[in-house]
Amino acid sequence: MGDKKIFATPQDVENAFYEALECGDLDLMMSIWADDEEIVCVHPGGSRLLGYASIREAWKQIFDHGNRLEVAISQLKTVSTPFAVMHSVLEQIRIRNKSDVMAPVAATNLYVRGSMGWRMVSHHASPVPPLPTETPDDTPKVLH
């Protein structure tokens, strides 16, 4: 895989993650993940993917499909500890050159600090009801 970037902060990793997603850049995408069997990726509506090789293969398929995406990130919430930082964000994903905004997605991103700086270890993304939704009487439709 050649050179690995060093990311000094979780936000740097997250910026690179969404840049790779928008550009369809597989090398950049895979540079932000920890090279580990325990990493986890759940795409909206997709299966849970485990480990670097499976996660790479899924991104490759997504990027090979060819649609270029625009992703707007909002409403960042953060939980920080010395060696692990969680970012919870809302994503508004749009296929470039199409006006339809796809359903908003909630993403939980987890970053861990190792000897090579910060890396993503988990990305869990799933569709949420259309915004605005942050009102108390917006009853979630839930299975449990």
Next chain:
Amino acid sequence: MGDKKIFATPQDVENAFYEALECGDLDLMMSIWADDEEIVCVHPGGSRLLGYASIREAWKQIFDHGNRLEVAISQLKTVSTPFAVMHSVLEQIRIRNKSDVMAPVAATNLYVRGSMGWRMVSHHASPVPPLPTETPDDTPKVLH
């Protein structure tokens, strides 16, 4: 909220979380969450819930609805750091007294260690496609 339990390990928190879910025990459920504005809960198909009060209200509505659930957990994957531990699991949720197993759910659970022991800070659950392979040796691992 009265007395708060002390949880010595992330697995203790997770066990209590799923016990509370099965029993519909709101006090137990809320005892496992960090009492914080930054905590996040995404129920399958639901909106992203932020903060202790919103998360409590959603669980109250779920438990008031009255269905008793059985939840089988499998395929635990763990990322551990000194003050934060992630558990990724698959949930098979069944409404008690009904034979239909609902769609499997992937859950990403994040626990943080504070002065009062370990607490949940994030639960992100979303439906995943039915599993092609569930083998008996994918049973949950005991961490401690």
